[in-house]
Each structure stands twice: as C-alpha cells, then as structure tokens.
Amino acid sequence: SQTIHQWPATLVQPVGSPLSLECTVEGTSNPNLYWYRQAAGRGLQLLFYSVGIGQISSEVPQNLSASRPQDRQFILSSKKLLLSDSGFYLCAWRGWGGRKSGANVLTFGAGSRLTVL
C-alpha cells in the first residue's frame, strides 16, 4: 500500500531564516506530487505540483520554491522566511484510488505546521 510521509510535523522559525520541508511517498512510482498551504481557518492553496523528477510547476509566485530530486521525494524550501509564510503545509500525491473510487485520487500527508516569529 502507498504511504506519504511529511516532516517535520511542527516547526517554529524566526523571520529571515531558511526553510526545508520534506515529503516522501512509498509504494508507488512516478506519482504526481503537490504542495498545498492552508492558512488558519482558510482553504487549500496549491503552491507547486510536479509530474516528474526535476519538473516543477508553480501556481503562486511567492517566497517559496520546490524541488523534486528523486521520483518519490518532494521538498519545499525558502531562503528567507516571512511572517506571512506561517501556515499548515500539506504534501499530496495523486494516484489510482482502486476499484472502489475508480479514479485517480489525491492523498494528503499529515501536514507540517510552520510558525514564523
């Protein structure tokens, strides 16, 4: 079965410091991978998605970047964090959900909560 891991789960960082959030997927190959951000009490904002190694599409210009150095690894980074980068970051992968769903479904990780002070 497929599993998705995100770390760290919680992070408190000062303004201006760098950021690295990591996501890995197990049990599948060449998945579509996504980074979403969820501000407090808000919806899901798509930040980046990747259809393969080294292929990154950015949805919202901002202080963040993403990389996919390996097939099942997706990294979200920043060189200098801003207060507005605080939020709940979710990694997700898109893959076949099986006969019950009959479709390619989006499966989320447990999330990484970032607080920038």
Next chain:
Amino acid sequence: QQQVKQSPQSLIVQKGGISIINCAYENTAFDYFPWYQQFPGKGPALLIAIRPDVSEKKEGRFTISFNKSAKQFSLHIMDSQPGDSATYFCAASREDTGNQFYFGTGTSLTVIP
C-alpha cells in the same frame, strides 16, 4: 477566478440532524468530484467522490447529490454525530489532464450533542 464555490462557510447542526454542504463549479470538463474531511491538525482525507454520469452516490450516512445541468453538487450527512465535526472540502478535477484539483474554500461543521 474561483473554480469551485462552496457554501456555507460554517454550519452548526444538532446531533441526529442532517448536514448539507453545497458546491458549484464552472468548468464543464470536470469529471471527478471528491469530498474531503479534515480534522484539526490533520491532513484532509478522501470521504466520498462522484462522477457526473450518476446523480447520487451514497456511502453509509454520507451522500453526494449531483446536478450536472446546474453544475452543482452537495454533500448530505444524515444522522449527524459529534464525531462528524470537522472541515469539509469539495473539489473538482479532470481525469484526462488531471494535474490540478480545484478545492472549495471549506465548511466548518460543528455537531452539537
């Protein structure tokens, strides 16, 4: 432009009542409509999904009603329970291009015992 519009933003229901959340979409090319349930501090989890070739799908107490002509779909939670208290997101995507899932803004459901 918001591809998927969701309402209400928040909902309070008595235990045993029916919770109804509505979504509307613009792009008629969408062919997959999932609902996600998110508990505080957790990632969203797929709850139930529907394709436009059917008008209703039921799984236990959860039902999706789909109106293709109106470009609307809704989630009904029958016999709502306090454990159903969570944020619910509707979404839409295309299976053929499929790189993006468009999410609604979420509905915070509180079920009062």
